Amino acid sequence: MIDANRRTLLKGSLAVGSVGALVATGLATGVLAPRLVLADWNQAAFAATDRDAALKALLGDSAPQTNEAVLIKVPDIAENGAVVPVTVEINPAADLQGVTAIAILAAGNDRPLIASYVLGPAALPFVSTRIKMAKTADVVAVVTQGERFFSNAKNVKVTIGGCGS
């Protein structure tokens, strides 16, 4: 339930998912350190209604630097906005190692933050999923490397919006 998640967010204690403890410790210090703030489900970031607010809730005051090593694979034109395939990965040839988290935003949606992924030590910096896009907009990917954030964006034309309303 949303309430349970909010309580967890505030207490910073383990509730849902075994990995919550690692991130919850960070949040419990009460300091919005410049890293992906993901204590369980980040209510503030997911509820944000524009891209900048969502990024602020996710990253604190740090702004991501554009980095072309963040590869976003999306169709140029999405015929069905309800199902837009998105793949984010780091160019293996680039000098961008140690990525620990990836976030995907659809800048034109009512709630731009779609997904955030926390990578375990064995994981490669690669995620692929399908998202809803309300209208033609940028798909933005933000990756975390230590205390720094890098991002890239690709514009996707949407012919039929996919958020239902």
Place this chain on the structure above:
Amino acid sequence: MSDIKVRAKLEGKETVVKCLMSHPMENGLRKDPKTGDLIPAHFIEEVVCTWKGEVVLTAYWSGGVSKNPYLSFKFLGGAAGDPVAITWKDNLGQSQTETVQIS
């Protein structure tokens, strides 16, 4: 509404996992076309992916992820026969899990 199809394949050094979950992924912003009422939010919030019990990936999702969500990720170190488990939990507290072996 609660099936998970998973496949984990070793490709060289990388294990590539692809999964498809059955879930309505309602974002809570959609109106029922007949009644005009808002359809309540019902979406997977968290997906935990483990390999031999170790967490490889945690996904935090909103209702902006498409219905019947697809997820693919990769990791290093896997060997044929190792167990990979996918567990999701949604905003109504429902949960599903599925385990496969790397092939």
